[in-house]
Amino acid sequence: MSTENAATPDADAVRDWRHWHEQRTETVSAPYGPLSLTGTHWLADHPDGSIPDIPGRWAETPDGVVLTARAEDGLTVDGQPLTGEVLLGADSGPVAAARVRHGERRLVVIHREGLWAVRDFDPDADARRAFKGIDATAYDARWAVPGRFTPYGESRTVRVGNADGKERGLGLGGELSFRLGGVEHTLQVSVEGDGSLWAVFADATSGISSYHFRFLRPTAPDAEGRTTVDFNRALLPPCAFADHFICPFPPPGNTLVTEVAAGERNLLDG
Incomplete structure (x- = not known):
């Protein structure tokens, strides 16, 4: 059987990412986005x-x-x-x-x-x-890596600055560890109601070729804490779209020394 037109795993991932990016653009530009x-x-x-x-x-x-x-x-x-x-x-x-x-x-x-x-x-x-669109880097499999979630014994709250200049509490449920570019990294993450994870992070591109900080939303880890850390789906925070959101800044330890040249980077200029 010929496999000439069969989709490779990378081709599937590229197609899924393009669909995600299109949906994301539609969502943020919707009448009440x-x-x-x-x-x-x-x-x-x-x-x-x-x-x-x-x-x-x-x-x-x-x-x-x-x-x-x-x-x-x-x-x-x-x-x-x-x-x-x-x-x-x-x-x-x-x-x-x-x-x-x-x-x-x-x-x-x-x-x-x-x-x-x-x-x-x-x-x-x-x-x-x-609105002209979102500047997002095309999918690259190198930015999707295995990760492991380790929950804290009990939930923690840290005070972090917010986009409106005030400090507020940010609830954290554990740590997400992964290896990127040959370097071990750890992010403090929150746990959403459906078990998925949410991280607020910055990296070496933040404020230079990417927005000041971004969000990452890995899927819920399995029973052994395994999940995928996919920076191809790094998100601009809501405050990148409107000044009136109160997005939290990254908590201590969530600024990566690596350049994460992936995912959503900025709004497109006119």
Whole structure:
């Protein structure tokens, strides 16, 4: 049987990576993707309940956010015009399905370390209209290597700087070790609800030929802690697309001395 047209493992990986990159571009440029975020408004900074350019009165309480609106404010909650007040919890679903809307805008309530904020997503955001694409390095099998996850005895929290200039806690569940370019590396990682891993890392290209830091999301390790560390799928953090995200910086030890010339690097210039 001829194998002339059979896909090699590398060809399969290249095809999968291209599909991933296309989907990623579609996701970030979607009407309510990260490019559409125009503001994150911490209610503690607005004690009178008035948020610039957002109608209604927003007041944080121990139980959630109380939103008060008049008919002329044009706000809807769960698809119905709001007149009066409603208690809102944190929106955990897709931005497009946010409970509070103002025309095409989605007003998303978030909760971080005891503080409440409202995020304003607008499909007509300047950043979304100016988007040209993501500069990503083509797939190279050398950047996909075996890794081993070692959980901590108990979860740890470290304080790290965030993109908005404040320090916040970052939960860490263990260490991911791997060998890259003949050098042993270790990253501190968080464990997501589905068992997958999440690392915030920098490397020798950060701030030079790549964004200041990036995310990595390896699949859930098996029973022996084995997973694949694939830097071809290194991600730009949300704050690369909009200044109003509060992305955490890499924790101590997560800056690699190796140049990771792989994955998403920057936004494409016009």
